[in-house]
Amino acid sequence: MAHGANSSLIPEGDWVSALPWPAADVHKHHRGRLGVVSGGPLSTGAARLAARAGLRVGAGLVKIFAPVDAAPVVAAACEAVMVADFNGAEALARLAEPFDAVVIGPAAGLSETTAQNLAALGRTGAALVVDADALTLFKGRAEELFDHLDRDDVLTPHEGEFERLFPGFLSQGRERAARLAAERAGAVVVLKGPATVIASPDGRYSVNDNGTPWLATAGSGDVLAGMIGGLAAQHMESFDAARAAVWMHADAGRRFGPGLIAEDLPDQIPAVLAGLWPG
Template identity: 50%
Template sequence: MFEARFEEDGSVAAPRLTPPSADGHKYDRGHAFILSGPRHRTGAARLAAMACLRVGAGLVTLVGEAAALDEHAAQVAAIMLREDDGVCAFIDDRTGALAMGPGLGAGERTRAKVLDWLDKGFPAVLDADALTSFAGDPDTLFAALRDDVVLTPHAGEFARLFPDIAMDDRKSAVCVAAERSGAVVLLKGAQTHIADPTGRHAVNRHASPWLATAGAGDVLTGMIAGLLSQHLLAFDAAAVAAWLHGDAGMRGGAGLVADDLPGLIVGTLQDLSGDIAE
């Protein structure tokens, strides 16, 4: 449904969007699972889940402890909820992607859960506490990564995972980080740099300074998960999500908060597909 496009200088261009097949099924667009934070820390995962659904994942399920799911149940309708029993057998071969990090809390429990979910072998996106939990021991994380995993650090999280890589030249920094980690790395900033382990690089310049607001990164995480669920390669999913996220931020402008972004994504997608909102 989405096709990533790039300018000659490596800048991310507006993606191409075509409608899903008329005889398609929701599972054709993937089932994304997003790991929720605990009670009173559920908002970040909910933002990610809404964005994941908006960009076209066929189904989205939030996974968490019972008290967290009670909070989610009061806020969402189209998003499904499953209690984390420690086994998660419901993450089956129809799964499109996994997302971990927003609101989880940094620590040993998150480390263990991230490694467990990565071991299931599905495309994944890691952000926030899923990255910070490996500060001081990044090699343990890197050993579990693959080229269908996307890491989405901001500058502080990047420094915790790659303390010896200077960020004066962000293109060079993200390329070295991707090669070392074995995953796609998306380094957030005014210009978002993306690289894969082979050295491929792109930069998204289509964005707004109003995106520097709490929760905006959680929305980006969900968007990447939604695109991975639709079978985009990890590098392309990261690039397309960065462009869509930036466009939604430009539409929101002054006064933007992260809660606005999933709704703003709709206008972007309708313009790209030629649909007109009623």
């Protein structure tokens, strides 16, 4: 990442030393629990991409929370990723209560159901990664979204989603826009693009410098959301988790190269991690 005020270069920077490597006596529950909210029965792929990425990046237990009609579809396509069904926002919140982080938004649906689910998750102790539909849904009502967030939560908009939540900010440049947005939202903001900007509500920010055009493919952002969630579930500080995930996501894309589709990305993560592992 390039230097900015209070930013640092990576992969040699401070997020590398903060990566949550497992101790010899660790078990899966010590490695963190990540939940991912699925969309309806015809919209489960995004959640499965995010869940697999969260598992690959080291979360010890990953569970997809699926609406009742979608759960059989999800379960048929999962192995190590677990599945639980729910009916209504309060049932979702009860499922999520023991979890360390939850991803909501990928193919979740542009309906009030998604808004209700996000509000319920905001009342749990989980760090939220808010992506895709759970961002677009709040166009013109962004303060309602921000009311459900705290500084451990992460928003992951591309420029279109960013403009819907923070109209006019981009006219001040991507770096300043992301910093202002993080302050306004009271959460970490990941403004995605060829040079992704990661900003914290406390003023820290970094600009990623290893982006690759091979990531311009459907589902790539779902994988990134899962990676951020997987690191946050392991109690990596959210700003560091976002910086680490953005860099590793780009490195995974660069390693695969031409022909990359989103399904390829999670299986590149072990090689990326091996390159960072101090052991």
